[in-house]
Amino acid sequence: MQTNYSIVRPFWVIVNKEISDTIKSWRFIIMLAIVLLTCTGSLYTAFTGFASAKPGNDPEESFFFLKLFTISDGTLPPFIVFISFLGPLLGISMGFDAINSEQNKGTLSRVLSQPIYRDYVLNAKFLASLIVLSILFFSLNLLVLGFGLVIIGIPPTAEEVLRILMFSIVSIVYVAFWLNLSILFSVRFRQATTSALAGISIWLFFSIFYNMIVNVIAKGISPAQMISENQLISLQKLIQNIMRLNPGQLFDDATTTLLVPGVRSLGPLTMEQMSGAIPSPLPLGQSMMLVWPQITALLAGTLVFFGLAYLQFMRREIRSR
Amino acid sequence: MAEPIIQLQNISKKYGDFTAVDNLSLTIGKGEIFGLLGPNGSGKSTTILMMLGLTDPSAGEVKVCGIDSTSHPIEVKRKVGYLAEDVGFYDDQTALENLVYSAMLNGIPRKEATKKAEELIERVGLTGVKNKKTGKFSKGMRQRLGLADVLIKDPEVIILDEPTSGIDPKGVQDFLNLVVELRDEHGISILLSSHDLQHVQQVCDRIGIFLEGKLMAIGDIRSLSEKLLTSGRYLIELGADNSREAGKKLTLGWFQNLAANMSEIDSVSEENGLFKVLSSEDISLVLSKKIMEEGYNLNFLNKKEFGIEAIYNHLMEGGTAYAN
Structure with a gap:
């Protein structure tokens, strides 16, 4: 018997089941279809826009390949905008009923009466979704890379490939953030509909209303008469920091910097700071340095939500239905 | 155990x-x-x-x-x-x-x-x-x-x-x-x-x-x-043919007299033409003999042992007195 335990690890049994459940579920298939459709659309517009944007000697133009992700001819938003918009929805859809649906079906008490640690269930569900997400994003981005290669005929440089991989990782972290938020709701709320609505309303709040509110605040605190340069900068910084409470803003900052190497600062730059700067794109390391706070913040949020969900779940009494 | x-x-x-x-x-x-x-x-x-x-x-x-x-x-x-x-x-x-x-x-x-x-x-x-x-x-x-x-x-x-x-x-x-x-x-x-x-x-x-x-x-x-159960362990139901041809009529009064003489009987009552005798011991045999001897026509006898059901119901109704 002891040897059997080393062969069959209950944790991976749960992960396996969760992965196959996710992939077979209609909601994942629908989300996948939406993501694929919008990405195809935005890629198509990117390709049509390429005719006018040939690689030239302009150093800003040297990361030609990355433009696939960021440019658009105006008919459809570019690839990264779609990811930043649909990613949260994908995460919420994968996590909102993780725990409460099992509780309502009565399967949670059955699974937890097997000799497994309670956190196995939570961890396995998170890991399973993370694995599916990782496969999805890596393959999506590599597909874009492949299509780009075939259609444009110019191979990407090593740095471009690295930047795209980093972009994939940041996307996964971003979606994992929303995934954990919705898992937290699924532990907190007994009804799956409540937790789905809670997740979606937070997503809507940040993707639509948050910017409006920040604009109102900005209008309110900006002085009417002329102010000094320093005051203006500090005001700008304040507003930017308020904006950064929005996880979507963090993601946008991070991805833009990664995919547009020309970006050298996420805050206001004075002319003095600009003077003497070599007009060349930043190397990957420097771009990473620039967005490291954003990535850390997203990771921290992910961990906080996971910790809260964990705390609530471990203390909970598990009744059938 | x-x-x-x-x-x-x-x-x-x-x-x-x-x-x-x-x-x-x-x-x-x-x-x-x-x-x-x-x-x-x-x-x-x-x-x-x-x-x-x-x-x-x-x-x-x-x-x-x-x-x-x-x-x-x-x-x-x-x-x-x-x-x-x-x-x-x-x-x-x-x-x-x-x-x-x-x-x-x-x-x-x-x-x-x-x-x-x-x-x-x-x-x-x-x-x-x-x-x-x-x-x-x-x-x-x-x-x-x-x-x-x-x-x-x-x-x-x-x-x-x-x-x-x-x-x-x-x-x-x-x-x-x-x-x-x-x-x-x-x-x-x-x-x-x-x-x-x-x-x-x-x-x-x-x-x-x-x-x-x-x-x-x-x-x-x-x-x-x-x-x-400290009381009423047995419920005996009796019925008699009380039609005119049968002669003597069995009444509740007869049972009440009997109860006065037998300490085992806790109570007697009449319900739907049946007499109900609640007793602490099984006296069904004694009862039936007595009835026959006195010339009544016994035509129904049913003995109920109080099962756990009665206990359960008793407890459900708030009877906590029997605990311990």
Whole structure:
């Protein structure tokens, strides 16, 4: 018997089941279809826009390949905008009923009466979704890379490939953030509909209303008469920091910097700071340095939500239905 | 009693101000079928959850198979099969897949698990539907599949929480027969909770009656009745042919006279043409002889022994006087 335990690890049994459940579920298939459709659309517009944007000697133009992700001819938003918009929805859809649906079906008490640690269930569900997400994003981005290669005929440089991989990782972290938020709701709320609505309303709040509110605040605190340069900068910084409470803003900052190497600062730059700067794109390391706070913040949020969900779940009494 | 397999020592469970289980001590022996009887909300399920470590007691100690359930729930759950009330399965998976999943969570490799699951499905009589999705199963079928699910880990103890609620009488009968067979074949100890007296009475060796988190009475049915009933153990119903041709008429007054002379008789009454004599001893023979001797025409006699049902009802109606 002891040897059997080393062969069959209950944790991976749960992960396996969760992965196959996710992939077979209609909601994942629908989300996948939406993501694929919008990405195809935005890629198509990117390709049509390429005719006018040939690689030239302009150093800003040297990361030609990355433009696939960021440019658009105006008919459809570019690839990264779609990811930043649909990613949260994908995460919420994968996590909102993780725990409460099992509780309502009565399967949670059955699974937890097997000799497994309670956190196995939570961890396995998170890991399973993370694995599916990782496969999805890596393959999506590599597909874009492949299509780009075939259609444009110019191979990407090593740095471009690295930047795209980093972009994939940041996307996964971003979606994992929303995934954990919705898992937290699924532990907190007994009804799956409540937790789905809670997740979606937070997503809507940040993707639509948050910017409006920040604009109102900005209008309110900006002085009417002329102010000094320093005051203006500090005001700008304040507003930017308020904006950064929005996880979507963090993601946008991070991805833009990664995919547009020309970006050298996420805050206001004075002319003095600009003077003497070599007009060349930043190397990957420097771009990473620039967005490291954003990535850390997203990771921290992910961990906080996971910790809260964990705390609530471990203390909970598990009744059938 | 055989060696104890479940030991509860002075356990309590409080939810805020509400006390669900109040200073409960209980020992269940190996190979025994023990029935926890009590109305809904009396703390049966909470007690069971504490045995499995699915909720922690506010005070006291729970030991199953000699292992502390609160601090070592995993070891306990390796030995204990738990069938929750209204058990749930993954609706989009077949019966077989559901069982194999449980088996693998117990560390049984897939091949062995499949073989075992098929055997158990046959054992509970679901072979015909083993490849059907459980979403289509009736409640009775789910409950039987639940029993197979519990057995897949070869448990030493099975805990069944309200296993018969919501199943039709035939289904209940099959289920209970299966439970008894299991005990007889494998010597598994079984704890069964129910609010239905009939079911518990049928299969259990010993019964504990639960009310408002307290164990009101414990023992086998015979000792329970002896212990609890201090009055009116027998109800004798008598009927006589009182038609004109028969001659003498049997009246309530006759019984009242008799009661005055016999200390065993507690009370007499008349209802729907039948006389009811409540007595502390079985005096049906004496009564019938007397009636015949005096020339009455006895045409109906029925003796009712007060079963556990009366005790149960008595307790349910708030009769706490008989505890201890």
